[in-house]
Amino acid sequence: MDKKIARTASAGTVESSDCLVTVSPSEIFLFEYSGPNSTAFKKRTDTLVRTTLEQYGIKQASITIQDQGALEMTVRARLAVALERATETTNEE
Amino acid sequence: MKMTENALGRKVPLEVPGVGAFAPYAGPFATINALNPFSGAVHKVRTAQRGNKIAASIEEAVKKSGLENGMTISFHHHLRDGDAVMPAVLEVLQKMGFKDLTLAPSSIPDAHECIADYIKSGLISRLYTSGVRGRLGKLISSGEADIPVVIRSHGGRARAIEAGQISIDVAFLAAPACDKTGNMSGSSGPSACGSLGYAMTDARYAKHVVAVTDNLVEYPLAQNISIPQYEVDQVVVVDSLGDPNKIATGATRITRNPVDLRIAYNTFLLMKASGVVRPGYSFQMGSGGASLAVSIYLEEYMKNKNIVGAFGLGGITGHMSSMLEKGLFRTLFDVQSFDTAVTSSVASNPNHTEIDSSWYANPFNAGCLVNDLDCVILSALEVDVDFNVNVLVGNDGVLRGASGGHSDTAAGASLAIVVVPSFRGGICSIKDSVKSITTPGETVDAIVTERGILINPLRADLLESARKAKLPVVEIHDLKAKIEEMTGIPEPIAYDESKVAAVVEYRDGTLIDTIYRIK
Numbered sequence: 001m002d003k004k005i006a007r008t009a010s011a012g013t014v015e016s017s018d019c020l021v022t023v024s025p026s027e028i029f030l031f032e033y034s035g036p037n038s039t040a041f042k043k044r045t046d047t048l049v050r051t052t053l054e055q056y057g058i059k060q061a062s063i064t065i066q067d068q069g070a071l072e073m074t075v076r077a078r079l080a081v082a083l084e085r086a087t088e089t090t091n092e093e
Numbered sequence: 094m095k096m097t098e099n100a101l102g103r104k105v106p107l108e109v110p111g112v113g114a115f116a117p118y119a120g121p122f123a124t125i126n127a128l129n130p131f132s133g134a135v136h137k138v139r140t141a142q143r144g145n146k147i148a149a150s151i152e153e154a155v156k157k158s159g160l161e162n163g164m165t166i167s168f169h170h171h172l173r174d175g176d177a178v179m180p181a182v183l184e185v186l187q188k189m190g191f192k193d194l195t196l197a198p199s200s201i202p203d204a205h206e207c208i209a210d211y212i213k214s215g216l217i218s219r220l221y222t223s224g225v226r227g228r229l230g231k232l233i234s235s236g237e238a239d240i241p242v243v244i245r246s247h248g249g250r251a252r253a254i255e256a257g258q259i260s261i262d263v264a265f266l267a268a269p270a271c272d273k274t275g276n277m278s279g280s281s282g283p284s285a286c287g288s289l290g291y292a293m294t295d296a297r298y299a300k301h302v303v304a305v306t307d308n309l310v311e312y313p314l315a316q317n318i319s320i321p322q323y324e325v326d327q328v329v330v331v332d333s334l335g336d337p338n339k340i341a342t343g344a345t346r347i348t349r350n351p352v353d354l355r356i357a358y359n360t361f362l363l364m365k366a367s368g369v370v371r372p373g374y375s376f377q378m379g380s381g382g383a384s385l386a387v388s389i390y391l392e393e394y395m396k397n398k399n400i401v402g403a404f405g406l407g408g409i410t411g412h413m414s415s416m417l418e419k420g421l422f423r424t425l426f427d428v429q430s431f432d433t434a435v436t437s438s439v440a441s442n443p444n445h446t447e448i449d450s451s452w453y454a455n456p457f458n459a460g461c462l463v464n465d466l467d468c469v470i471l472s473a474l475e476v477d478v479d480f481n482v483n484v485l486v487g488n489d490g491v492l493r494g495a496s497g498g499h500s501d502t503a504a505g506a507s508l509a510i511v512v513v514p515s516f517r518g519g520i521c522s523i524k525d526s527v528k529s530i531t532t533p534g535e536t537v538d539a540i541v542t543e544r545g546i547l548i549n550p551l552r553a554d555l556l557e558s559a560r561k562a563k564l565p566v567v568e569i570h571d572l573k574a575k576i577e578e579m580t581g582i583p584e585p586i587a588y589d590e591s592k593v594a595a596v597v598e599y600r601d602g603t604l605i606d607t608i609y610r611i612k
Contacts, residue, residue, distance in 0.1 A: 016518065037518060039586075069517070072580075
């Protein structure tokens with residue numbers, strides 16, 4: 001049951017210890033990671049994004065994460081909510 | 094640069110080109126306990142004509158001061174982010190065509206980004222300071238601002254000035270109130286800032302002193318003379334010393350952040366259990382959220398138990414001056430007033446004493462006040478399993494803090510407590526090894542977090558008292574592992590170890606660490 005990105009949606013905030021995840025429709029996979037920890041947790045967040053998209057069956061999406069020092073579980077939750085908001089199931093169309 | 098390994102296993106240079114030779118750190122009290130290896134500098138006497146010392150402008154004062162390329166200039170940072178004097182003087186010096194100066198202020202307010210430009214222009218070619226933040230920190234850490242940087246504690250700077258390692262040629266001292274002969278005070282006038290403690294040392298030892306004021310008072314200045322006329326060569330009157338809103342920051346509110354409040358409460362419990370809160374005790378706290386919040390619990394306890402402390406020390410907050418007013422401390426020794434709630438206390442309370450930085454924390458005099466401290470509460474950017482503390486380098490490896498009185502008070506106080514949240518910005522605050530050592534773990538007795546109290550194994554007595562009082566004592570490695578389960582471990586920072594961004598002096602003048610550029 002693959003999903004596709006129907007609209008731009010985001011979840012999270014730019015408060016300290018949170019992150020703002022924005023998901024947009026795109027022809028290809030794009031990932032932009034910024035914020036104070038974007039060097040320290042580059043690999044970890046990259047893996048998290050790729051595996052999450054795989055679980056959702058999404059190949060094409062533009063993902064932007066502004067990381068203000070969020071824990072990994074926070075990034076995961078924010079990403080999931082942003083994806084839920086941005087997707088609709090192909091079956092319903 | 095020829096490097097050697099110091100007593101903490103950190104590589105430090107034996108000589109910093111353009112600055113001079115340094116000895117490696119050998120232990121917190123090794124140099125103090127050995128014969129004093131430094132001879133005092135000989136200071137020139139000078140004479141002045143009777144009458145006033147008013148110079149028409151900063152430029153005029155610079156010309157008369159005899160300042161030349163390659164010399165050392167200094168400023169104080171008591172006006173905080175509101176200070177306009179340092180930028181104004183540097184602008185004049187730049188226009189007059191000066192170059193290759195050593196900038197040796199007591200510290201650099203966050204607002205002074207212009208210094209980065211004057212490093213690039215060649216006006217400043219060596220920097221001695223307590224800390225660097227903001228854009229300046231980034232430029233030094235990236236190597237864009239490529240000059241030798243020496244970080245010193247407040248006590249270490251006083252020592253270096255008295256011993257002649259920092260030889261100030263011209264000090265430009267912002268004076269919130271000043272008369273025509275140079276008597277000046279920090280506690281009155283539109284730019285009042287409270288104590289002028291750090292400026293006092295510069296005034297005493299600089300070869301030439303220029304007072305810069307926006308408040309020329311009738312001669313003689315009658316009250317609270319921080320710096321006397323016989324140390325001041327010239328007086329310049331300007332329209333304004335800076336932005337009054339940023340000079341006069343209101344009293345810091347007590348935090349409502351539950352993490353900080355938990356840290357504060359744990360800290361209070363540890364102080365109580367250690368027995369340090371007793372009649373006649375002495376105390377210093379910082380202005381950070383958790384540190385400040387300790388005073389709520391402390392105040393209530395001292396009132397209930399009728400405990401009166403001997404003195405409060407250091408950077409003084411409005412909360413400390415309020416405790417003085419309530420009779421909870423007999424006196425305050427104030428080297429720097431943190432907020433303007435303090436200014437009226439400095440001006441009017443006879444038990445509120447302005448002290449200079451040498452009296453505060455210089456390890457090489459006949460006895461500084463930090464040596465008589467019973468308890469100090471300090472903050473940290475990060476700590477390590479050996480209880481070393483870093484207050485200079487951020488999680489990204491960039492310079493973003495100030496040494497201040499951290500290592501001085503930790504070495505002096507009987508009970509030095511470091512308060513830090515267990516993780517911050519998604520990164521565990523307890524490391525295997527801190528990125529840069531500001532304060533050696535040997536002088537840190539306990540680290541208090543919201544998830545438990547960590548006690549230095551060197552302090553078995555303190556551990557026993559804390560256990561007896563059933564405090565939440567945790568082993569430092571255990572807490573680190575627990576936090577890292579949540580935060581993960583960040584990728585290591587890529588430093589360029591062939592390029593030194595700054596060296597960190599311990600208070601005794603030895604080098605405790607080296608801060609490298611980031612790649």
